[in-house]
Amino acid sequence: MNTLLWTFYGIVTLWSIISIILHGSRPTKSLSWLLAVVLLPFAGPLLYYLFGVNRRKFKFFRLKQTEKRKLFDEKYKDIHELENSVDFHSAKNKKLSKLIENGTLLKAYAGNKATVLNGGKETFESIFETLEQAEHFIHLQYYIFSEGELSERFYNIFKEKIAKGVEVRLIYDSFGSSSFRGNTIKRFRDLGVKAFPMMPIRFGSLLFTLNYRNHRKMIIVDGKIGFTGGVNVTDQYIKPISDLGIWNDIHIKLEGPVVKSLHRVFIKDYYFASDEELLLKEKYIPKIEQKGNHTIQIVAAGPDSKQPAIMQQYISMIMLAEKCICIANPYFIPSTAVLQALKIAALSGIKVSILVPKISDSKMAKLSMFSNFEELLAVGVNIYLRPDFSHSKMILIDGEIASIGSGNFDYRSFEHNFETNALLYDVELTKSIQTEFDTICNNYIPLDYESFKNRPVWKRLLEGMAKFFSPLL
CATH class of the missing domain: 3.30.870.10 (Endonuclease Chain A)
Known part of the structure; x- marks a missing residue:
């Protein structure tokens, strides 16, 4: 019986490893799953099958309902009226709105x-x-x-x-x-x-x-x-x-x-x-x-979408910023692309401020979130910890464009969940939101790079372990 069980385990583990190598979308995520499969006998392959299989490329897109959802978008994309749609004069707004429109079939509307x-x-x-x-x-x-x-x-x-x-x-x-x-x-x-x-x-x-x-x-x-x-x-x-x-x-x-x-x-x-x-x-x-007089565009994405529109929206906003970026999010576990975009922005002289809760409803998510802070602090990003639990998901750039919605800065919102954001192209509205953001941040002292770098070794170890699993959260 034991021989049969271990033979079955070996076959399933080998299948998982081959699947990760063939269908893995990113090296970091693939490495995390390889570690889970190898270090967690039986549980690792099961978790990978439940949560790790890239169904965009593998199984999920062949599901009948998913194919029908894609066809629904194509068939009914004309239910929008062209009236009130916007042709922006601002190159920044035009570029962002066109990205969202091409990725989601949803236009920006005035009025x-x-x-x-x-x-x-x-x-x-x-x-x-x-x-x-x-x-x-x-x-x-x-x-x-x-x-x-x-x-x-x-x-x-x-x-x-x-x-x-x-x-x-x-x-x-x-x-x-x-x-x-x-x-x-x-x-x-x-x-x-x-x-x-x-x-x-x-x-x-x-x-x-x-x-x-x-x-x-x-x-x-x-x-x-x-x-x-x-x-x-x-x-x-x-x-x-x-x-x-x-x-x-x-x-x-x-x-x-x-x-x-x-x-x-x-x-x-x-x-x-x-x-x-x-x-x-x-x-x-x-x-x-x-x-x-507000111009607004809805951003909607999910695992059936042709494009990861939420992640693309966030990256585009970061790269379009010229003066400042303000982010509030309870699960700030960015992908490598988003993390690099923020570092590039900070190194380019753009003021980047991130507001996250000091407490969390998920210990693993909190540890994973904190694991990214050191490299962001090192390039001049301002990180503020608020004592209450804020579930807000928001990004503002240059006091001109704001996004409020359900999309977190994590892999789950980028790839696995159905999400919706409202993108606000309005200076007055965005500045009022930024004023509230700045007021909250001014109540707290931003994390100090040197102090954070010298945090206890046991904390760094826990954060490092959680970081391995960040693509899975």
């Missing part, structure tokens, strides 16, 4: 009104006020939709609105919303909420879907008002339910033509989650009047 929402209290007050004014439909998509005070408030609003004929549709991630099941989800469905999991974790599809999660957070009301950002539906945003206290975050309310882009992302995801209910009637895609 919008964007309202930045800071923290859970402000975000949910605005969301609930908007939901209560819904007349035709409410569409929601969340990575985490968990049972609690907030979900109960949603339930009561849905109950009232459905009784008045308003349609409610909800997509949730089956991993992030693992508590949203059984009697909890039955209550919502019994009201008339059309609720579906995105890429549900089932035995038959476990090996092909577990590593690819829907990390988006958005709401569209009547096709005219939208919300997106980093805030999930969990009581962590309104009361302390762990040692991390109340989570901080940033969200954005959108009104105007760009809402159609955000809704297009939902329509595509709902089409597949609901077994192909297509929401392309005029009722769901109304003509949207201009609401303000």
Whole structure:
């Protein structure tokens, strides 16, 4: 029996090593998986099969649903109106917007009104006020939709609105919303909420879907008002339910033509989650009047995308910056390309500031994040640690362009998750966000390179070990 078991282990391990060599996308990631496979008997090959197989090149792109998602983009790319689309005069804006348009089929639109929402209290007050004014439909998509005070408030609003004929549709991630099941989800469905999991974790599809999660957070009301950002539906945003206290975050309310882009992302995801209910009637895609003077572009990407648009967006913004770069992110575990872009920017005399939480909901992610700090500090990057847990995902450049959304600075957001950002081409709006960013940073002393370099050896060892696994996080 032992001989048979070890023979099986040897075959599986050999298959894993050959697969890593043949299909590995980057040497650093391949090395991490090779170490995991060799150092973790049985568990290593299993983890690689679940999370490491490059399904973009290997299996995932041959899945029936993924091919249909790609065809959906091509077939329905013309649902956008050319009216209100923008032809930028600024070379910087033009270059960035064209990159996103070519990679995602989503244009930049003028005539919008964007309202930045800071923290859970402000975000949910605005969301609930908007939901209560819904007349035709409410569409929601969340990575985490968990049972609690907030979900109960949603339930009561849905109950009232459905009784008045308003349609409610909800997509949730089956991993992030693992508590949203059984009697909890039955209550919502019994009201008339059309609720579906995105890429549900089932035995038959476990090996092909577990590593690819829907990390988006958005709401569209009547096709005219939208919300997106980093805030999930969990009581962590309104009361302390762990040692991390109340989570901080940033969200954005959108009104105007760009809402159609955000809704297009939902329509595509709902089409597949609901077994192909297509929401392309005029009722769901109304003509949207201009609401303000903000120019905005939605950035959406996932493992089915032709291009890693979130990573490309971040790299492009870093390389286009001329004066300053401001980044706030809870999981700052950049790819080699992003890390090098930041170092080049700093060495070119651009002021680079990174704001991250001192505490984290993931010890491995925190260690991996800290493992990159020394080489960034060495080239003059300013790194600030805030004492509370901030879940914000934001990048600003030159006080001219800002991005707020769900995309982290890590491999998972770049390659494995479905993400959505809102890209704001507006000086006044960006400067107001940067003022808030600077105010927070000014409250704390940036990390000192010499002090950080001399941190205890045991910390450096733990960070070094975590860094090996950073491509896997």
